[in-house]
Amino acid sequence: MSEGPKTGPAPGNSPNGDAGSSKTRTPDGKGNVEVFASQVLSVVAANSLAAGNASRQDLVDELIEAVRSFDNAPREAILKRFREAGINHAAIIDRYLPAAARKLGAEWCEDSMSFADVTIGSARLQAILRDLRAPQVTDPSAPSALIVVPPDAYHTLGATVIADQLRRLGIAPQMAMGLKPLDLAELVESHDFNAVLISAASCQRLETVRELVNCVRNASRMPAPIIVGGTVTDKDTDIKTLTGADYVSNNPEEALKACGLMIPTHAVESPGPQG
Secondary structure (H helix, E strand, O other), rough: OOOOOOOOOOOOOOOOOOOOOOOOOOOOOOOOOOHHHHHHHHHHHHHHOOOOOOOHHHHHHHHHHHHHHOOOOOHHHHHHHHHHHHOOOOHHHHHHHHHHHHHHHHHHOOOOOOOOHHHHHHHHHHHHHHHHHOOOOOOOOOEEEEEOOOOOOOOOHHHHHHHHHHHHHOOEEEEOOOOHHHHHHHHHOOOOOOEEEEEEEOOOOHHHHHHHHHHHHHHOOOOEEEEOHHHHHOOOOOHHHHHHHOOOOOOOHHHHHHHHHHHHHHOOOOOOOOO
């Protein structure tokens, strides 16, 4: 199956307030700073394929400054710095983009950056990812995976990072962002996905995640392992039992292997060492 188009709206790609908005003015109007901050900070690639390889903080800081600038020159400069340091595209996507996103969210929580600035910076991180991402998987015999982001979620960068990781593994990803259960069921029913990954934030209600799991399972024409990941796994509870998922993990390769999905032998190598 070839890589499908992004399905459904992509929440969080446009500002919902002016640059002077107080951090108590969350996009949903509920004023729940903790919930929104959790969604902003939710980057499921935090425990990525490159877990254990530390990022250089100086480059993370330069990346943040680059995406905050209205000029393209700093963004071109930081990419040059990555090349000079021997840091490949996979490492930038798996480690540096999520690290920058987390710091942007932390600065918003500390009132040192507005929600609009965080949103714009996140969009520019997404743009960098699009420029560096692995090519689409075009082999019709390649395994396919659906990545689901629940409705009303503001985080999308982590799911996009996972999609790139899957491409590097030779698996064709398809995104389903913010779909209602009926639309999600129609999508699942019309495709034979080899796996379904649900990315959820720590503030996500487990009932909502369980509904998505049941929706996918009931609509699937053939049994496909359902994997739940994201900062929802930080909850001190049995996520697997409470959601009904087949596996809980933030490492796509580990999860897919645990569910019995064979990784193609032509998979691209994981990020190499940094300079």
